[in-house]
Amino acid sequence: MSIPGTLAFSIHVDSLHAHGKSTWLASIAPIMLIYLNFPPSERFKPENVYVAGIILGPKEPTSLQLHYLLMPLINELKELWKGYHL
Incomplete structure (x- = not known):
């Protein structure tokens, strides 16, 4: 189900842990x-993924922190x- 002329996106946030020699x-x-308008085989190619931001911190953000960050x-x-009218 799609509406002609619209764009569909999904938002993903995935935490990675940076490690030193022996500690996190x-x-x-x-x-x-x-x-999501791209075919499934094209969606996750690096050139088709837009990085909207990067969250850095001492630990993974909580759900509440993620809410405020997003x-x-x-x-x-x-x-x-709503659209833009020129």
Whole structure:
């Protein structure tokens, strides 16, 4: 089910843990937008993934922290949904 002329994205956040010689140093979590209008075989190719931000911290963000970190992106996408008139 798609509406002609619309774009569909999915948002992925996946935390990675950076390790030193013997200890865990930090958490790195890229915020990625995946363009769902591409065929499945093309969606996750590096050239088709948009990194909207990177969350750095001493540990993985909690659900509440993630909510606040994603709100600016969600608000921008909601504005784009309304469209721009030139």
